[in-house]
Amino acid sequence: MASLCPKLTTFYSNQIGNIFSPKSFSSKAYQEHLLSLLLKNPTRNTALQIHSHLLTTGFNQSCFSTKTEILIFNTLLRVYSQDVFPEEAFKLYKHVLGISTSSFVFSNTFTYSFLLKACTNLNQPIKGFQVHGIVIKVGFELHLYVQTQLVNMYSFCGFLVEGMKVFDEMPERNSVTWNSLITGLTKWGELDRAKWYFERMSDRNVVSWTVLIDGYTRGNQYAEALRLFCRMMSIGGVKPTDVTILTVLPAVYNFGDISICQSIHAYGEKTGFNASDIRVTNSLIDAYAKCGCMKNAYKVFQEIPTKRKNLVSWTSVISGFAMHGMAKEALELFEEMEEETLRANQITFLSVLNACSHGGLVKEGVGFFKKMVDEYQIPPNIKHYGCMIDMLGRAGMLEEAEKIALDIPSEMVNVVVWRILLGACSFHENVEMGERVLRKILKIERGYAGDYVLLSNILTGVGRFGEAEEIRTLMDEWNALKVPGLSLVDGRATR
């Protein structure tokens, strides 16, 4: 541990050394110093320091029986349970359990709340079941906070029946309890059930609304997400937070409702979200662009003070111009961005390449690709390759496109990029390359009828009907499925 963060470790060692070295753990004053140190710096590092100090000085049966001692114990557990690796909480608990005469001496409801939180963060429901058992044994199973953590742990880990069982048997619940259950149900796709509990909740707060809206957005039920959002806004009493706005905007642009986009924009101006949270502003740019209103997207972008604009702001607006085929504007912005000495990343470059592809700016596109690799040292990913192949293919530069496709590292290459090239072969009626490309595709995947159809169409188009027929026979022989077309854009079926 010392090697992980020598400076900090030295700092704490000194503190702990000064406070503790002359005394023993049984001194009340020193326990309180210890506690204040932990409360002032509630980090894993502090906890580990104090924990290891306890181990080396040795605590005995009488430890963790006074109020302060239990407080130290619980605070250590709390700090551990909030950490990314909360298994230390269990090590400590087991250690104390091992030297204590009875659980009643050293533990209370806080102890089990934190342990359950640790189970949740570890995603270890089996451990959670065990803690639940102990909770029943020590008689805390009807305690509001402990039960809420049980509901949270079970539903977070996907044990929804158990979560609902604890919930239904609770004598008393608060909004956190309700929200925990609704969150868990939503997380595991049980939207109807989540909604059922939501509708029975008497004091819904902004978290309740946000969680459910987020659930519907993730479940691609955009209309329902928007309906909920509008309902929340209209009944009053609950104000959306930045999280709510960030959650609802994807529903807005997927639904394509520009008027809601404008309302949220106006609301953000009025309440100060737009000015205070760059993520909200960036998301708004993206939403306007995806609603087809590049004018507003650009306006929002321009109104951000230069020093608040970050890479995501620039990338969002560049990608917006790209998707609207406004290549010139996209490239100008990229230049402006470079002047602001912001360093483009692979997403920025993908947007720029997209702009070139849609705008037919082949020379520029090739230049940006080179710039990305040579100057920025960003290795291209499969989307960059796909974009280049698409761009060259549209322009009829099939040889160049094929060369790029062959250059793709084998562990990265997929059937999608070859299909892009096959599409270009079809468009430009290049039979020879089309056959070559289909062979490539069939090596990776032979089940998709669309590939055969495309080549067969190329052959028909140039009058080679016999060969076209052969391809269709081959397709039947290999039992290629005539499944509904899969969109290359989002992978979802489109009929």
Added chain:
DNA sequence: TTAAATGAAT
């Protein structure tokens, strides 16, 4: 001394 929601851009 406790608890619940976080998708900014491909």
